[in-house]
Structures are given as C-alpha cells and as structure tokens.
Amino acid sequence: MTICKIDYQAPADLLAGRVILVTGAGDGIGRAAALSYARHGATVILLGRTIAKLEAVYDAIEAEGLPQPAIFPLNFEGATVKDFHDMAETLDKEFGRLDGILHNAGLLGRITPFAQYNPELWEQVMQVNINGPIWMTQALLPLLEASPDASVIFTSSSVGRRGRAYWGAYSVSKFATEGFMEVLADEVEHLGTLRINSLNPGGTRTAMRKSAYPAEDPEALRTPEEIMPTYLWLMGPDSQGHSGERFDAQPPKQ
Ligand SMILES: NC(=O)c1ccc[n+]([C@@H]2O[C@H](COP(=O)([O-])OP(=O)(O)OC[C@H]3O[C@@H](n4cnc5c(N)ncnc54)[C@H](OP(=O)(O)O)[C@@H]3O)[C@@H](O)[C@H]2O)c1
Incomplete structure (x- = not known):
C-alpha cells in the first residue's frame, strides 16, 4: 500500500531558505517540480543535459521574481564519479548547503x-x-547530512513495483531505485x-509518456503541474518522520 498526497496544500513559504537540486529539470x-519548488521559496539547482531547456526554466523562474536558481549542466551518460565529487565541491562553495534532491532524470x-x-541501450x-x-547521491551525502x-x-x-513484459532495463532500473532507496533510508535513519x-x-x-504510449490521448492524463502536491509534501518539512517509504503522486485509477 503506498501513500498519495494529491490533496496536500503547501504553505507558500514551505521551502524558504532551502537549496534543492532537481535532476532532469x-x-x-x-x-x-523546479518551478513549483521555487514558487515555494527554494533556491533550485537545475540539472540536466540540454542547456537550452535549463535556461528556459531559469528564465521562467527569474521572470516570476523567485529566488535566483542555478544551472548545472550534466549528462548522466558520460558523468564519472569524479564529476559528482567536483559537483559536490561546487555546490558547497556556491551555496554552502543542500537540503534536498529530486532524482527525476x-x-x-x-x-x-x-x-x-540491445545490451548497450540496457x-x-x-x-x-x-x-x-547513486554515485551522485554518495558525493552529495555529506552536504545532505549537514542539513x-x-x-x-x-x-x-x-x-518498478511490479515487473511488466517488454519494459526491460527501465523496469529493472526502477526496481533498483526502490531497493537503493530502502538501503540508504535504513543507513541514515539514525541521523x-x-x-x-x-x-x-x-x-x-x-x-516520455508519449513515447511509451503513442496511441494514448494525452488529454486523459494529469499534467506535471497537477501532480505537484506530493512532490511538495515530500520535499518539505510536513513529511518529517517518513523515510524508506513508497509514495504515489496520483491516486489509483478506479
Ligand atoms: N510521465 C510519466 O507518465 C511517468 C510515469 C512513471 C515514471 N516517470 C518518471 O518520471 C521522471 C520524469 O519523467 P518525464 O515523464 O518528465 O520525462 P521527460 O519529459 O522525458 O523528462 C526526462 C528528463 O530527464 C532528462 N534526462 C534524460 N536523460 C538524461 C541524461 N542522460 N542526463 C541528464 N538528464 C537526462 C531529460 O533531459 P532532456 O530534456 O535534455 O532530454 C528530461 O529533462 C522519470 O524518472 C520517469 O522515469 C514518468
């Protein structure tokens, strides 16, 4: 049984003063999520592989007069462990803190x-x-632990919760994601x-959804903006006390 917080109403200052990294921003x-976190007071670090897209998000955040974001270009495909440690050093130098990561890419x-x-695609x-x-999280752990x-x-x-035919590496990677989440949550619980x-x-x-289900009517789906309540709840202090758990951003279909 997973929990969904689609009716959550976040206070305007939910993430005030926090520095939050969003991958695939x-x-x-x-x-x-990046826009929503910024609208709730966060300084957002926009990480992704296509700089023009990150710049467009940056501009949208600036245009609303929200806390100034930062762009961190990174392609997970070529990134090395050293890149992640360099990243941690940069974030420490520039912001001196990190209060959250949304692993979304x-x-x-x-x-x-x-x-x-195809094995290479896998x-x-x-x-x-x-x-x-995983290696990005390891490099950023000291900053997270200091928050x-x-x-x-x-x-x-x-x-990632129930295997499905033909979903191959994507499905397996999401199972691994769930497993790693539990391992790490258990390790840091004492903090x-x-x-x-x-x-x-x-x-x-x-x-992504369009490429997985090309024949589906997109109008039948919720937009990213509509599923933000759970993203906000989990990132902010109202979810304190919850760790090592699985959440859904949408209620199950009736
Ligand atoms: N949409 C759904 O129905 C759905 C359902 C279940 C789970 N999810 C998960 O939700 C997350 C977001 O998906 P989405 O639907 O928003 O997909 P999306 O629109 O395709 O966005 C994916 C993001 O990940 C970035 N990305 C891809 N490869 C990358 C790389 N090598 N390095 C850095 N960034 C990379 C993309 O950057 P570019 O824009 O530069 O390509 C893009 O910003 C994913 O983890 C997905 O598995 C989505």
Whole structure:
C-alpha cells in the first residue's frame, strides 16, 4: 500500500531558505517540480543535459521574481564519479548547503521483448536511471547530512513495483531505485534529519509518456503541474518522520 498526497496544500513559504537540486529539470515533471519548488521559496539547482531547456526554466523562474536558481549542466551518460565529487565541491562553495534532491532524470530505453534488447541501450538506461544517481547521491551525502532537515526523493514507476513484459532495463532500473532507496533510508535513519523516499508519478502528460504510449490521448492524463502536491509534501518539512517509504503522486485509477 503506498501513500498519495494529491490533496496536500503547501504553505507558500514551505521551502524558504532551502537549496534543492532537481535532476532532469529542463522538461516534463522535473521542469514543473523546479518551478513549483521555487514558487515555494527554494533556491533550485537545475540539472540536466540540454542547456537550452535549463535556461528556459531559469528564465521562467527569474521572470516570476523567485529566488535566483542555478544551472548545472550534466549528462548522466558520460558523468564519472569524479564529476559528482567536483559537483559536490561546487555546490558547497556556491551555496554552502543542500537540503534536498529530486532524482527525476530518466531514460525510457525501448519497450521491446527482452530477447531483442540491445545490451548497450540496457547499460545506458541503467547508467542514467540508477548508477549515475547513486554515485551522485554518495558525493552529495555529506552536504545532505549537514542539513538540519533534508529530503531525497527517488522517482520510481509502476513498473518498478511490479515487473511488466517488454519494459526491460527501465523496469529493472526502477526496481533498483526502490531497493537503493530502502538501503540508504535504513543507513541514515539514525541521523533523524535526512529522509529518503520513492515517488511514482503515475501516468503523466510528458514526452516520455508519449513515447511509451503513442496511441494514448494525452488529454486523459494529469499534467506535471497537477501532480505537484506530493512532490511538495515530500520535499518539505510536513513529511518529517517518513523515510524508506513508497509514495504515489496520483491516486489509483478506479
Ligand atoms: N510521465 C510519466 O507518465 C511517468 C510515469 C512513471 C515514471 N516517470 C518518471 O518520471 C521522471 C520524469 O519523467 P518525464 O515523464 O518528465 O520525462 P521527460 O519529459 O522525458 O523528462 C526526462 C528528463 O530527464 C532528462 N534526462 C534524460 N536523460 C538524461 C541524461 N542522460 N542526463 C541528464 N538528464 C537526462 C531529460 O533531459 P532532456 O530534456 O535534455 O532530454 C528530461 O529533462 C522519470 O524518472 C520517469 O522515469 C514518468
């Protein structure tokens, strides 16, 4: 049984003074989350691989007069452990703190029978969806541990909770995401200041969803903006006391 907080109403200053990193912030759900976190007072670090998209989000945040964000260009495919440690050093120097990470960047790969799955594509999906985020989290752990109240959200999927034919590396990477979330949550529990959870957005109107379900009517899906309540609740202090848990951003379909 997972919990959904779609009716949560976040106070305007929910994330005031916090520095939050959003991966895959240039598009889809990550873009909506970055804007939403900034609207609730956070200084948002926009991480992604397409600089023009990140710049557009940066401009949108600035145009609303919200806390000045920062752009951190990074492609998980080529990123090394050293890149993540350099990143930690930069964030420490520039901001001196980190109060949250939304691990949102993701790659679908191909929906195809396993017998035909291309091994290089499999590696690529695992790199972007799980291996990169794991080593990034390791490098940023000291900053998260120093925060008085930090939240790490790993983005899951329904195929990360129950396997589905043809979803290959994407499904396996999301299972690994759930597993890593539990391992890390258990390890940091004693701190009492750092919570680690997973969040399944559910079918949402984005480019990734379109490529997975090309025949679906996008109008039948919630938009990224509509699923933000759970993203806000989990990132802010109202979710204190919850760690190692699985959440859904949308209620189950009736
Ligand atoms: N939409 C859904 O229905 C749904 C359902 C379940 C789970 N999810 C999960 O929700 C998350 C967001 O998905 P979305 O639907 O918003 O997809 P999206 O619109 O395709 O956005 C994915 C984001 O990840 C970034 N990204 C991809 N590869 C990257 C790489 N190598 N390095 C850095 N960034 C990279 C993309 O950057 P570019 O824009 O530069 O390509 C983009 O900003 C994903 O983890 C996905 O698995 C989505």
